[in-house]
Amino acid sequence: MLDANLKTQLKGYLANLTHSIEIIVSVDGSDKSRELESLITDIAEQSEKIAVRYSNDATLRKPSFQVTRAGENMGISFAGLPMGHEFTSLVLALLQAGGYPPKTSEDVLAQIRDLPGDYLFETYISLSCQNCPDVVQALNLMAVINPRIRHVMIDGSLFQDEVNARQIMAVPTVFLNGEVFGQGRMGLEEIVAKLDTGAVEREAAKINEKAPFDVLVVGGGPAGSAAAIYAARKGIRTGVVAERFGGQVLDTMSIENFISVKETEGPKLAVALEQHVKEYDVDIMNLQRAAKLERGSEFVEITLQSGAVLKSKSVILATGARWREMNVPGEKEYRNKGVAYCPHCDGPLFKGKRVAVIGGGNSGVEAAIDLAGIVAHVTLLEFDSKLRADAVLQNKLRSLPNVTIITEVLSTEVVGDGNKVSGLTYTDRATNESHKIELEGIFVQIGLLPNTDWLKGSEVELSNRGEIMVGAHGNTSMEGVFAAGDVTIVPYKQIIIAMGEGAKASLGAFDYLIRSSAPKA
Structure with a gap:
């Protein structure tokens, strides 16, 4: 064996x-x-x-x-x-x-x-x-x-x-x-x-007792990890507060474009990130979700969902992004009951069944290719008039006998029997006709949404897509607050780019600390 x-x-x-x-x-x-x-x-x-x-x-x-x-x-x-x-x-x-x-x-x-x-x-x-x-x-x-x-x-x-x-x-x-x-x-x-x-209350009490940080990083993905390391290397008091250390990298199957590493998997990279951060004097507060950001007279304050409050001279926001949802009736009701977002994880449960993949980008086409080897039939639905995936992926997809590709459609409803998914309705955007597909699973692969809901109403300026507006040094519209990674307007949401932006934001924050503490002339 x-x-x-x-x-x-x-x-x-x-x-x-x-x-x-x-x-x-x-x-x-x-x-x-x-x-x-x-x-x-x-x-x-x-x-x-x-x-x-x-x-x-x-x-x-x-x-x-x-x-x-x-x-x-x-x-x-x-x-x-x-x-x-x-x-x-x-x-x-x-x-x-x-x-x-x-x-x-x-x-x-x-x-x-x-x-x-x-x-x-x-x-x-x-x-x-x-x-x-x-x-x-x-x-x-x-x-x-x-x-x-x-x-x-x-x-x-x-x-x-x-x-x-x-x-x-x-x-x-x-x-x-x-x-x-x-x-x-x-x-x-x-x-x-x-x-x-009682663990949440005990942890909140411990967090409330912490002294103010010089740099507090919100988020434990590639951008947050890089920011924490660069800050800690400057010898300043550094903290990381993260909902789950590793972020969306934990949900990534294969990574083949991380320079100098031929191939790895997301969870392995996430472990390596955390181990690297722990090599330095960084206070890691995991399983903590940020709920509010405010600028005080002396410190930036982060209120956590537990009620605890952290203070810091500067803050780096690296909360990343999450899977975009279809936002159609039935999606939330049937999440994990046929509606899924990870084909690698959940695909084997649909062996021999009929499924749909929503999205014709690289993620959607790769998902359809993987699922085609497990399920009875895959229907790929794309909003645009053509697929947006790389040509080599499209060619592979079109060669598979159990795949149907439908373009220029709008998904309108997830249909189920009360316990699990039984179908999907969509509208043909060219003819405005409505259709229904009978199936058992729907895999949504339509991009990302920035994790900025908690910042709405704060002084941090967001784009019309909800991404944090940043300057050349990672600085935001709020004094002492910087941002990096997929949560920002920086294009091309890639791990290696997020790491670079995290380092840049950290250096920007350090420069801010130096200048704000320098004696006035």
């Missing part, structure tokens, strides 16, 4: 085990069960500290296996083969069950240990989902730390009956004790905060 190179790497990792572990396997006679047995055999051969036994428990999913510390009943299970993006989740589960210490703050570990009650988490994933491993790894770690927490990863494409019965149309989808707990990317701290109801 594993090639020689992967076995060698795995053997090196498993040399760090300090406790013996046991893998309990539940299989039937299926091909996937045989693949799972081969995988477990390969793993067990790499360490003398790993034992394997089989379970005859008829209630267990098949194929599946449990990872536990010898002599204990640790609650980590995998239903399916955790390969692809989830192979790292498997390796971490083995290491942590075997005593390898997690790279998590003691405060968070203490929160996990002190959680009251019993928790059974079930996470439905797809092996192509780059958001799923964060959730799986967080819940597995919680099961290692707290014996009253159990977690099972479930490959949705392998257990389609469960997916259909529970009407799961987006991954990751997490159930807690049989009820939906959450969907989409969630980090460890976010999950713990959701369970620990």
